[in-house]
Amino acid sequence: MTAHQLDRRPFLRAAGALIASAALPRLPAYAADTRVATPRQTAGPFYPTRFPDDVDNDLVVVAGRPRPAEGQVVHLAGQVLDRDGRPVRGARVEIWQCDIHGRYHHVDSSWQTQRSDDNFQGYGRTVTDDAGTYRFRTIRPVAYSGRTPHIHVAVAGTGIERLVTQMYLAGEPLNERDPVLSHIRDPRARQAVTVAFEAADTREPGALGARFDIVLG
Numbered sequence: 168m169t170a171h172q173l174d175r176r177p178f179l180r181a182a183g184a185l186i187a188s189a190a191l192p193r194l195p196a197y198a199a200d201t202r203v204a205t206p207r208q209t210a211g212p213f214y215p216t217r218f219p220d221d222v223d224n225d226l227v228v229v230a231g232r233p234r235p236a237e238g239q240v241v242h243l244a245g246q247v248l249d250r251d252g253r254p255v256r257g258a259r260v261e262i263w264q265c266d267i268h269g270r271y272h273h274v275d276s277s278w279q280t281q282r283s284d285d286n287f288q289g290y291g292r293t294v295t296d297d298a299g300t301y302r303f304r305t306i307r308p309v310a311y312s313g314r315t316p317h318i319h320v321a322v323a324g325t326g327i328e329r330l331v332t333q334m335y336l337a338g339e340p341l342n343e344r345d346p347v348l349s350h351i352r353d354p355r356a357r358q359a360v361t362v363a364f365e366a367a368d369t370r371e372p373g374a375l376g377a378r379f380d381i382v383l384g
């Protein structure tokens with residue numbers, strides 16, 4: 168091998184690498200990620216316009232009320248994660264949903280004609296722990312005026328672009344024609360907001376359990 172040929176080898180390697188990278192098809196963005204980001208959904212018209220005195224993570228019990236909320240109790244929990252699966256600690260997680268009669272609370276809505284279950288908190292918030300975990304005790308959501316059952320969820324915090332979304336019950340027939348869920352076309356993104364609700368009698372007789380992990384994009 169001549170000195171000239173030796174000198175050319177680094178150049179050829181570099182040129183070869185350039186050609187190889189140019190030949191690779193560009194992958195869709197999600198293919199490089201390990202997790203699907205939780206899709207954004209509208210907050211809708213029912214985010215509280217005034218917060219109740221009791222805003223803890225147990226929506227079934229309102230401080231000072233004599234009875235718990237009507238409805239089937241759900242223990243909802245999950246982790247807030249980044250796209251690499253790392254837990255996000257200290258994130259503020261909020262949920263809001265209608266009561267057993269389909270009525271939202273803490274909003275100026277004289278046009279809501281449903282009865283009100285004043286023993287339902289309607290809104291709650293909590294903060295994720297070191298494992299990124301959050302927990303709520305609430306009721307199984309019900310359908311109302313054209314919407315399939317759902318729970319509204321928002322995540323915010325230092326360094327987090329606020330995420331607002333909605334979560335749905337797996338196997339719920341109304342999901343197929345829900346006007347908000349139908350905006351999510353990507354099956355993997357739909358899957359990311361569709362959650363199995365399963366019996367959780369060991370936690371609480373008659374209750375359901377649901378795990379909803381939230382992946383920040």
Ligand SMILES: [Fe+2]
Nearest residue numbers: 211213317319
């Ligand atoms: Fe809603």
